[in-house]
Amino acid sequence: MTRNAKIAALIAAGLTLAGAATYAVAQSASLISVALSEGQVGEQADGYLGIRGPSTSALRAEVDALNIKRRAAYTGLAEQRGVTIKDVAAATGCETLAKRVPVGRAYLMPDGVWRVRKAGETISLPGYCVS
Amino acid sequence: MMKLVPLLTAATAALLAGCVQVSAPEKPIEINLNINVKQEVIVRLQKDAQDLITSNPELFPQ
Numbered sequence A: 001m002t003r004n005a006k007i008a009a010l011i012a013a014g015l016t017l018a019g020a021a022t023y024a025v026a027q028s029a030s031l032i033s034v035a036l037s038e039g040q041v042g043e044q045a046d047g048y049l050g051i052r053g054p055s056t057s058a059l060r061a062e063v064d065a066l067n068i069k070r071r072a073a074y075t076g077l078a079e080q081r082g083v084t085i086k087d088v089a090a091a092t093g094c095e096t097l098a099k100r101v102p103v104g105r106a107y108l109m110p111d112g113v114w115r116v117r118k119a120g121e122t123i124s125l126p127g128y129c130v131s
Numbered sequence B: 001m002m003k004l005v006p007l008l009t010a011a012t013a014a015l016l017a018g019c020v021q022v023s024a025p026e027k028p029i030e031i032n033l034n035i036n037v038k039q040e041v042i043v044r045l046q047k048d049a050q051d052l053i054t055s056n057p058e059l060f061p062q
Helices: A003-037 A057-081 A085-099 B004-018 B034-055
Strands: A041-044 A049-051 A106-108 A114-116
Touching: A003 A041, A003 A057, A041 A085, A049 A057, A057 A085, A057 B034, A085 B034
Parallel strands: A041 A106
Antiparallel strands: A041 A049, A106 A114
């Protein structure tokens, strides 16, 4: 194998890996978005995504992975502002419940009950949220 | 003097009846301010939370 052929092989291997990774990411995003549109996954008042009812381990893994990323983002902001991660997460939960739950999607309130937003319904936010 | 005794007794009884009995409560008095404190923190964080969502759209799929 010439030097150039080796480099070409390495590049090809790299591209294959990158392609696989992109595919995996696209795959995970679609798992969650399909579950969201079916009301199987929804936003929780605590600022994280949750699974409503039974789930597959693949979906559970994707939701967990996304929540870990959310927690990292909350942690950064909490440190900047000198508040708890829980407060940042709850403030974000107020926002997602207020603005990011379309009609037909599921959401979880602090009472632990999953609800589905009905047409024309405004979600009554937890008392600590800014109205 | 003999007249004074019943008078004094009556006065003492009246004084005692007029007393308001204050006894320390058995449980400590708790005032729950958690909700107000939480709301204040959330108000302060509202803008930050909005920015966090818009700058990390991949974390908030729809």
